[in-house]
Amino acid sequence: MISQRSGTLGILELDEGLSECTPVAPHEGSLLNPETFGLPILPEIVEGAFAERVIRGDPSLEAACVTAARRLVERGASVIVGDCGFLIRHQDAISAAVDVPVITSSLLLIPTLLRQLASGKKLAVLTADTRHLGEEVLNVQNVRDRERLVIGGIEGGIYMRNTVARPLVRTDLDQIEHEVGECIGQLRGQHPEIAMLLFECTGFPVVSKALRRKTGLPIYDITDLCALTLNAVLGRNPDLDP
Known part of the structure; x- marks a missing residue:
């Protein structure tokens, strides 16, 4: 059964090697821009998930994905999404580990x-x-x-x-x-x-x-799948409802 939580999108974010002081301003329509859905987002870096490793399918990343997903649930995420479509390789493991909807890929x-x-x-x-x-x-x-x-x-x-x-x-x-x-x-x-x-x-x-x-x-x-899932969980359309 899916837990009822406040509307928060948890993002399994890639380990991009950016320092904390690196300015990041996500563009309109970006998964990492809260305005895309009109809801708070919770990014959680998957340790060691460098883009090259995720894309080629390093199986050793699965445990780190599961750990990050569990942290997102503890922080209050109502839906978990992957910040790379190739994370679909870990869809089954992640969704089995948490009690909220998981959408690793479009x-x-x-x-x-x-x-x-x-x-x-x-x-x-x-x-x-x-x-x-x-x-x-x-x-x-x-x-x-x-x-x-x-x-x-x-x-x-x-x-x-x-x-x-x-x-x-x-x-x-x-x-x-x-x-x-x-x-x-x-x-x-x-x-x-x-x-x-x-x-x-x-x-x-x-x-x-x-x-x-x-x-x-x-x-x-991926943002279309996020909007659909958030609507199903929250009972509202983030683009239309106040």
């Missing part, structure tokens, strides 16, 4: 999104690094569903280079929009059946609004 939406589309249409999944978005991460068992997934990534760009740097290097919004938009354009050229986009990377929601306008396609990201 990839959890794949089955639902495919069923929103006509059978001849495709869902494109945009990731920071396709080299590590394998079948074990996608976890799509149905062969027909898998055939309707198109995977694209920006692993060769500036954003990815900055993301795996220690300490983290922030990437300009224009650069993120350029790299993700260019990837989308290439995928649509190769697969005109694409009718919807899903952003795996938690760094992409800051450009979701702009790319919805440019592409004319529905785009889902």
Whole structure:
């Protein structure tokens, strides 16, 4: 049974190597910006969860993820979300360890999104690094569903280079929009059946609004899954209710 708690979003934050005095101003739409949901957020660093280790799937991080999730619950989190879509590898372990909803990745939406589309249409999944978005991460068992997934990534760009740097290097919004938009354009050229986009990377929601306008396609990201889950837990829509 899900515990009833005040509306607080707990974030399993990556260990980015930033000092406490490093100024951080999350952009509009960022998972780490309280204004995105109109609710308090509780970040909790997962010790040793450097971006490169999380992306490639270091199994030794699972215990640290569980420890951080438990700390978030103790601090009052009503929902726990991962600050990297590749944390989905630890979804089962984390959700078994706490009594609040756990959403480690927007990839959890794949089955639902495919069923929103006509059978001849495709869902494109945009990731920071396709080299590590394998079948074990996608976890799509149905062969027909898998055939309707198109995977694209920006692993060769500036954003990815900055993301795996220690300490983290922030990437300009224009650069993120350029790299993700260019990837989308290439995928649509190769697969005109694409009718919807899903952003795996938690760094992409800051450009979701702009790319919805440019592409004319529905785009889902981790913030959409957060809003849905918070609404279910709190009985209110953070975007609409006072």
